Amino acid sequence: MRKSLRAAAIAAACVVAGSALYGAGAATAGQSAANSTQEPYNIGLLVKDIDTYYGTALDGNGVYQASADSPYAQDLAGLDRQAKRYIDRAAHTARQQGDKPAVVFDVDDTLLLSLDYEKRYNYTFNATTWNDYVNRADRPAVFGSPELVRYAESQGVEVFYNSGLSESQRAAAVENLKKVGADVNLDAGHMFLKDKANPPAYLSACATPGTWTCTTVQYKSGTRKHIEQDLGYDIIANFGDQYSDLDGGYADRTYKLPNPTYFVG
Template identity: 30%
Template sequence: MSRGTWTRRIGMTAAATIAVTALTVPVGAQATTATGTSTVATATTAAAAEDVDYDTWQKDCQAVMDQALPYLKQRIAATKPGEKQAIVFDIDNTTLETDFGFSYPQPANGPVLEAAKYAQEHGVALFFVTARPGIIYSVTDYNLKNVGYQVSGLYVRSFLDLFKNVADYKTAQRVAIESKGYTIIANIGNSATDLSGGHAEKTYKLPDYDGQLS
C-alpha cells in the first residue's frame, strides 16, 4: 500500500516501536519572554475519527500551516534588536508522521517542516516539547535532525514528569525556554495539551481527529 493511500489504524504506537529500536541505533545528542495572546488556527477536517486517510491529514495540516507561515514571515521580519525568537513544536503527528507507518527514522510532516526550515534559516531557534519518555531522547533527537530540523532544544519527560498532567508539563517547559531569554513567537501542536497554558504569542493546532492521532 502506498503512503498516499495509507489509512491510519489504531495499534502499537510508533513511539513504542522507537523505544525498542533505541537500544540498537547509535546517535548523538544536542541540548535548549513574553506571554502573548494565543490565536488558535485549526483546519476543517473531513476525515472520520476512526479512519484517517493520509492524504486528507496532509491536506488538513497544510491548511493550518498556510495560516501559520505568513504570520511567521511577518513576525520574523519584525524581530526587535536583541530579541531571540523561538518556535515550540510538539513531535508526534506534528513534526513527524508518527501514526502513518512505523519506519525509523520517521518521515517529517512536510507542511510543518517547510515552516520550520524557513524559521531556522532566518535565525529562529526550534524547540521540541514532547510527552515521549526520556529513554528515547537520543533516537528522537537523531530522527528530528535526520529529516531536516535544527534542534535548539528537546524536552522529554523524566520519570517524575510521567506523573504530571501533560498540559502542565508542557507549559513548564515553555516557561523554561522563556527563562533562557527567548520570545516564543509560535507554539505548534496537534493536541490541546500542546497549546494550553499560554507562554506563546500564537498557537496553531494541527488535526488530531478527536484524539485519534497521538
C-alpha cells in the same frame, strides 16, 4: 495520558471528517431507530472516515502512509502557509522590540507521523509496542512540518522541541528527525523530553526525582515558561497536534495540527 480511539478520538475525528457525532442512530428510509437516545457515531464508519481523511494506503514496504493529495495534506499545507506568513511578521516585530524570537514544536504527529502505528494496533496505545515503534526511528514526516522547522531557522528564529517522548527515547527521536529533514537544534538544550527520574527544577511544582504528577499541560506549559523566563526567548508560535500541547500560555500564537487518531488530555 494517551487514550484509545474508542475512548476519546471520536469528537475530533468527526469534526475533521465532517460527520455528525450524534444522531448516527436516527431512523432513515426503510429503517427504524432502536431507541430514542443519542447513539454515538459508529466506530467502523469513523475508522473509514479517518482513512478517507488521510488517504491511507499501504506503500511498497507494507507501511501505512498518508496521501500527499489527501484532505489531511491539504489542511496541513494551508496551516503551513499561514504560519510562514506569521513567522515573518512576528519575528521582525520581536527583534524590533529587542526580543529573541523562538518557535516550539511538539514531535509526535506534529513532525513525525504515527499513522502506521495507529492502524496496526487498531488505534489503541500500549507502552511496549509504542516504545518499540519509536525506537525504529523510521516514521515519515508530517507533510510540510520539517520544511516549516527549517523555514523558521532561516528567518533567524530559534527552534525548540517540547515532546511527550521520554528521555530514554531521545536518541531515536533525534535520528528520526534527522532522517525527515528536521535537523535543526536537536541538542539537549533545545529538545525537551520527559525525564521522570530526574525532572528539571522548573517543574518542581509537579515533579521531583522519582515522583511525577505533571499533567501534559503542566509539563508542556512549564517547559515553555522555562524557555521564555529562564532562557530569555519570546515564543512567537507553538505547534502541536493536541490541545494539551498548546494550552497553558507562554506562546504568542498557537497552531493546532489535525490528528483524529488519538487524544492526549
